Amino acid sequence: MAAACRFLACLLLLVALPTSMVDGLGVNWGTMATHRLPPKTIAQLLQDNGIKKVKIFDADSSSMSALAGTGIEVMIAIPNDMLATMNDYDAAKQWVKKNVTRYNFDGGVDIKYVAVGNEPFLKSYNDSFTNITFPALKNIQNALNEAGIGDAIKATVPLNADVYDSPASNPVPSAGEFRADIRDLMVQIVKFFSLNGAPFTVNIYPFLSLYGNSDFPIDFAFFDGTSAPVFDNGVAYTNVFDANFDTLVSALRKAGFGDLPVVVGEVGWPTDGDVNANVAMAERFFGGLLKRLVAKSGTPLRPNMDMQVYLFGLVDEDAKSVAPGNFERHWGLFTYDGRPKFAIDFSGQGQNGMPVGAKGVQYLPTRWCALNPAATDLGQLADNVNFACTYADCTALGGGCSCDALDASGKASYAFNAYFQAQSQNGESCYFQGLAMVTAQNISQGSCNFTIQIASSAASTSRRARLVVLLLAIAAGLLM
Numbered sequence: 422m423a424a425a426c427r428f429l430a431c432l433l434l435l436v437a438l439p440t441s442m443v444d445g446l447g448v449n450w451g452t453m454a455t456h457r458l459p460p461k462t463i464a465q466l467l468q469d470n471g472i473k474k475v476k477i478f479d480a481d482s483s484s485m486s487a488l489a490g491t492g493i494e495v496m497i498a499i500p501n502d503m504l505a506t507m508n509d510y511d512a513a514k515q516w517v518k519k520n521v522t523r524y525n526f527d528g529g530v531d532i533k534y535v536a537v538g539n540e541p542f543l544k545s546y547n548d549s550f551t552n553i554t555f556p557a558l559k560n561i562q563n564a565l566n567e568a569g570i571g572d573a574i575k576a577t578v579p580l581n582a583d584v585y586d587s588p589a590s591n592p593v594p595s596a597g598e599f600r601a602d603i604r605d606l607m608v609q610i611v612k613f614f615s616l617n618g619a620p621f622t623v624n625i626y627p628f629l630s631l632y633g634n635s636d637f638p639i640d641f642a643f644f645d646g647t648s649a650p651v652f653d654n655g656v657a658y659t660n661v662f663d664a665n666f667d668t669l670v671s672a673l674r675k676a677g678f679g680d681l682p683v684v685v686g687e688v689g690w691p692t693d694g695d696v697n698a699n700v701a702m703a704e705r706f707f708g709g710l711l712k713r714l715v716a717k718s719g720t721p722l723r724p725n726m727d728m729q730v731y732l733f734g735l736v737d738e739d740a741k742s743v744a745p746g747n748f749e750r751h752w753g754l755f756t757y758d759g760r761p762k763f764a765i766d767f768s769g770q771g772q773n774g775m776p777v778g779a780k781g782v783q784y785l786p787t788r789w790c791a792l793n794p795a796a797t798d799l800g801q802l803a804d805n806v807n808f809a810c811t812y813a814d815c816t817a818l819g820g821g822c823s824c825d826a827l828d829a830s831g832k833a834s835y836a837f838n839a840y841f842q843a844q845s846q847n848g849e850s851c852y853f854q855g856l857a858m859v860t861a862q863n864i865s866q867g868s869c870n871f872t873i874q875i876a877s878s879a880a881s882t883s884r885r886a887r888l889v890v891l892l893l894a895i896a897a898g899l900l901m
Contacts, residue, residue: 443769445713445729447474447494448754449687452481453738455813455843456875458759460487462779463735466759467493469777470767476686476731478539480520490517490528496686496731497521498536498579499561500614504550507557508539509562517564525570532574536686537561538582540624542603554578555610562617575619576810578610581687582665585672593653594722597668598675608676615678619728623669624687627661627706631697632746639697644709654745656721662688663711667722677740682729689733692762694748707732707754708773715769739814739843747816758782758875783876790841791834793858805853806836813839817869835865835871842874848873 450463458466464487467475474747476496495521499507507513517535524530537558539552562576584607587596598708599607609672614621627642640647641661651664658664671681678753690706691698699816711732719726755761759779766773794800809815815836817824824835837857844850851857865871 429472443472443711443767444717445727446472446711446714446767446769447476447731448472449476449478449486449689449727449731449734450736451734451736451741451752452484453741454736455740456757457755458736458782458875460484460749460777462759462781464488464491466735466755466777466779468489469780472767474533474624474729474731475735476536476776477538479732485520485530488773489524489530493532494531494533496534496536496577496657497532497551498539499545499557501538501541501550504541504553504557506651507560508553511559511667513557514564514567515560517568520569521565521574522568525574534619534622534684535561535565535574535576535837536622537576537578539579542600543581544583546603551606555606555613557575558573559613562613570796571599572615575617577614577619577622577684579622579624582623582669584623585669587668587671593651594664594667595671597671599672601634607672607774611676611678611681613675615681620682620684621669621673622684622686623666624743625662625665625685625731626688627665628690628697628748630665631744632695632748643705644713645705653721658721660709663720666720670720683723684839685728685730688730689752689754691748691751692753693751693823694743695746698748698751700763704765707763707765711766711769743816747819747822750814755779757794757872758784777884780794784873785842785846785876787863787872787873788846788859788861789834789871790838790857791860791864792830792837793856796856799856801854802833805856806833808875809836809840809853813843815839824866827866827869831866831869835869838864838871845874845876 460483467489472493472496473489478498478573479500479878480497499516507516521532521535524532538550541554558576558578562571565571565574565576583600584603585597585599587593598604611621631637631639631642638647638649641649644660644662647659650659669683670679673681689708690702690703692703714728714730717725717727719728732754734752736755736759737751737757739750739757741749743749753762754765754776755778759782761776761778764773764775766774813836816822816834818827818832819825823834837851837853841851851859863871
């Protein structure tokens with residue numbers, strides 16, 4: 422009987438363990454938040470969900486320490502504002518020593534790639550990084566080689582899909598080529614990748630195709646079929662992801678490197694901040710994408726391919742720039758505090774259940790900031806709401822978003838509470854010229870959640886929040 426019980430206990434344990442991850446699947450872990458989940462909590466969240474690969478946007482020591490010993494494969498990054506420094510080879514060697522070799526030991530961090538910059542050739546950057554990215558890339562890879570780890574760790578450059586396109590006269594994947602203004606540079610970079618065994622890393626966002634074009638056929642953004650496929654030399658493209666990927670493949674072929682490995686550095690669907698950004702659409706998108714990855718069906722120009730993909734992103738980030746759109750703060754598979762938003766099958770084995778949420782999350786006290794119902798002088802209400810939304814995240818209040826249905830009083834309360842929480846519930850942050858009051862009553866309404874912020878690392882979080890607020894104010898031109 423005892424032996425049978427032990428067998429049953431083992432069987433139950435095996436059932437409870439997360440199943441194996443889809444081959445080649447990882448996630449992006451961004452940290453642009455006023456209040457971050459502790460890195461150890463994030464590392465546990467990844468492990469609990471069987472996620473074996475993660476891409477981060479720096480090489481922060483707290484993140485790296487949390488990932489040490491987990492066996493999770495990591496892509497670390499050099500931010501764009503450090504590319505000029507990396508043009509000096511000695512500086513590149515020091516960076517590699519501090520951020521790569523330091524963690525390269527048994528039980529350390531399994532670093533697979535170093536991302537040199539992030540989408541540095543975006544047209545909106547006006548060539549700020551055009552002439553310094555390739556020298557930085559060469560210096561980092563050479564520094565890795567000199568350190569004796571270049572065979573295992575490769576330098577790459579995550580690039581936006583705007584580095585290639587098809588001519589307007591023939592907008593099909595087979596006509597794809599690198600953007601005319603950077604074509605020679607891209608060929609040099611691609612050749613360098615090939616010589617060093619590094620992949621081409623590209624970020625593809627079907628959501629942005631839909632967001633930027635009101636005439637874009639919505640079904641073409643997903644993977645479950647369309648009534649209006651794009652035909653290219655007899656091949657039917659039924660989704661924009663395949664078409665975009667194969668446009669890159671065509672550009673690589675024209676450059677002479679058609680077999681270069683490609684990593685999809687970012688792909689995802691936001692859940693708020695736009696009329697087409699919601700949980701239902703995100704679940705539809707990720708469900709279709711993961712089925713494709715499991716099937717290893719590839720794309721028409723690269724069929725039967727085991728594709729490497731990093732989903733974007735892990736958790737919502739309430740301090741990201743909203744210059745591209747309010748949806749930027751809502752890319753997470755999980756909410757800001759690590760709660761899963763929708764069912765997703767990370768395993769690829771037909772187990773489309775809710776992911777495991779973050780454990781042991783500590784919150785600020787259970788209180789909110791709301792519009793004071795006794796306030797009579799509302800002449801300054803609009804100015805105070807605008808002030809709150811300048812320094813906190815009000816993106817859920819936009820048209821078609823999760824809190825759009827609130828009335829004027831509800832929207833004012835939402836704004837006041839967002840500011841109150843961003844300021845770690847500092848007493849003075851719920852005043853607003855006498856228009857606001859602190860309440861212990863949950864003022865959330867329907868699908869609109871009035872958050873209570875994370876309390877972990879309160880002192881450092883508070884300092885970080887003040888810094889983020891200052892940066893947001895500068896960006897808004899309020900301190901000019």
